[in-house]
Amino acid sequence: MKAQRREYLQALDLQPWMRRQGPAGAPQLPGGAAQGLGGALQGPGGAADAELDWPELRARVAVCTRCGLSATRTQTVFGVGHPQAQWLIVGEAPGAEEDRQGEPFVGRAGQLLNSMLRAVGLAREEVFIANVLKCRPPGNRDPTPTEAGACLPYLERQIALIGPKIILVVGRIAAHNLLATDAPLGSLRQRTHVFGAGRVPVVVTYHPAYLLRTPTEKRKAWDDLKYARRVAAGG
Numbered sequence: 424m425k426a427q428r429r430e431y432l433q434a435l436d437l438q439p440w441m442r443r444q445g446p447a448g449a450p451q452l453p454g455g456a457a458q459g460l461g462g463a464l465q466g467p468g469g470a471a472d473a474e475l476d477w478p479e480l481r482a483r484v485a486v487c488t489r490c491g492l493s494a495t496r497t498q499t500v501f502g503v504g505h506p507q508a509q510w511l512i513v514g515e516a517p518g519a520e521e522d523r524q525g526e527p528f529v530g531r532a533g534q535l536l537n538s539m540l541r542a543v544g545l546a547r548e549e550v551f552i553a554n555v556l557k558c559r560p561p562g563n564r565d566p567t568p569t570e571a572g573a574c575l576p577y578l579e580r581q582i583a584l585i586g587p588k589i590i591l592v593v594g595r596i597a598a599h600n601l602l603a604t605d606a607p608l609g610s611l612r613q614r615t616h617v618f619g620a621g622r623v624p625v626v627v628t629y630h631p632a633y634l635l636r637t638p639t640e641k642r643k644a645w646d647d648l649k650y651a652r653r654v655a656a657g658g
């Protein structure tokens with residue numbers, strides 16, 4: 424088991440003997456208590472998003488035209504993983520490769536996310552991985568508030584169906600949309616936020632694509648993962 428952990432930490436460019444800097448166990452603060460947008464939108468079928476089961480939700484997303492991104496996508500990227508996962512990973516939006524393959528977090532960023540998950544003892548198949556946006560913004564531009572607002576009810580329904588113990592939000596855009604804040608990502612880390620009426624614990628860390636560009640931040644991401652593991656364990 425120790426050898427396995429060493430392998431995962433090496434994938435994160437971290438030495439197993441490194442210790443976290445600063446005080447251990449930052450206090451959990453009451454979070455931004457983002458309230459969901461209600462999932463009240465209806466599709467042509469009539470039922471509200473909040474009433475859909477997994478197949479109905481998947482089918483609705485697949486043909487969605489609620490925002491302009493439907494015109495430029497190759498396909499929607501619904502999300503992947505265990506339907507009753509304890510960990511839900513939420514990113515921003517599909518990139519070019521995700522748009523082609525129809526699966527979130529593929530390519531190099533996806534491989535790094537897999538390593539990050541394995542570092543805390545989780546296989547990709549055990550968690551559920553989704554994005555706030557189900558369609559790729561052209562040129563990987565930031566999604567507009569209108570686009571994010573149109574798509575968020577789908578993620579809210581996914582959260583309700585999964586019932587996760589923790590939501591790990593990766594990256595600034597996803598954090599801003601899920602927590603209804605514009606605070607810098609650095610100030611959102613190492614705290615426990617909550618999402619929706621169910622007050623699901625939310626922990627924020629860096630996006631794997633950012634970590635690939637800025638490997639010096641990987642150690643902070645490791646600290647965030649350990650923090651998230653404590654939150655998921657109820658501590």
Ligand code: SF4
Nearest residue numbers: 487490493557558574
């Ligand atoms: S981004 Fe979301 S709301 Fe917009 S078309 Fe795609 S699935 Fe629909």
